[in-house]
Amino acid sequence: GESVGLHLPTLSVQEGDNSIINCAYSNSASDYFIWYKQESGKGPQFIIDIRSNMDKRQGQRVTVLLNKTVKHLSLQIAATQPGDSAVYFCAENIRDTGRRALTFGSGTRLQVQP
Amino acid sequence: ETGVTQTPRHLVMGMTNKKSLKCEQHLGHNAMYWYKQSAKKPLELMFVYNFKEQTENNSVPSRFSPECPNSSHLFLHLHTLQPEDSALYLCASSQEGDPSYNEQFFGPGTRLTVL
Numbered sequence: 483g484e485s486v487g488l489h490l491p492t493l494s495v496q497e498g499d500n501s502i503i504n505c506a507y508s509n510s511a512s513d514y515f516i517w518y519k520q521e522s523g524k525g526p527q528f529i530i531d532i533r534s535n536m537d538k539r540q541g542q543r544v545t546v547l548l549n550k551t552v553k554h555l556s557l558q559i560a561a562t563q564p565g566d567s568a569v570y571f572c573a574e575n576i577r578d579t580g581r582r583a584l585t586f587g588s589g590t591r592l593q594v595q596p
Numbered sequence: 597e598t599g600v601t602q603t604p605r606h607l608v609m610g611m612t613n614k615k616s617l618k619c620e621q622h623l624g625h626n627a628m629y630w631y632k633q634s635a636k637k638p639l640e641l642m643f644v645y646n647f648k649e650q651t652e653n654n655s656v657p658s659r660f661s662p663e664c665p666n667s668s669h670l671f672l673h674l675h676t677l678q679p680e681d682s683a684l685y686l687c688a689s690s691q692e693g694d695p696s697y698n699e700q701f702f703g704p705g706t707r708l709t710v711l
Binding site: 516518523524525526527528531571573583584585586587588589 | 598600629637638639641644652654686688699700701702703704705
């Protein structure tokens with residue numbers, strides 16, 4: 483399931499450190515954002531989402547920050563674990579258009595060193 | 597498991613073959629999607645079905661033909677494909693019409709190789 487061959491930016495962190503994965507989006511009308519995790523051999527898995535009326539949302543060990551001024555989204559993973567190694571995608575949607583599908587970024591590969 | 601299954605998981609076919617990919621969702625959702633994930637591009641939307649009606653066709657070549665017989669099943673019929681169609685084909689589902697923003701649930705994908 484990984485984007486083999488795609489030149490993905492790679493973030494390498496030590497186990498136990500915090501990770502920050504960034505995503506820039508281009509459509510200022512986007513009002514809903516999701517972070518997905520894709521492990522090798524699997525489809526993308528939902529991690530956390532955020533609406534445009536928020537600038538921060540926390541989950542279990544993950545936090546998403548949204549800066550609409552500069553159209554930037556970040557995913558913070560606390561105490562990164564080997565199981566967090568995967569490709570991470572941000573996705574956006576403009577709900578008011580009625581369009582249901584998501585527009586995905588190209589992804590970032592996270593490698594956790596033991 | 598996400599509640600979305602896809603078969604087969606791997607498929608190798610020649611350019612003159614006809615094959616079909618199958619997706620089934622066990623989540624009671626009313627919208628289903630086909631995405632293509634290739635080696636050189638991000639995830640690309642192909643088709644959207646909402647209540648069995650196709651609501652989006654993202655300029656996909658006619659050699660890909662979707663079918664949605666009911667809200668739980670989605671097929672992608674393949675005919676006369678090209679080697680550049682080799683990719684991971686992902687199916688997803690979601691519940692539309694809910695006032696909340698609901699995420700899409702993805703299947704594991706079918707890894708397609710066209711020779």
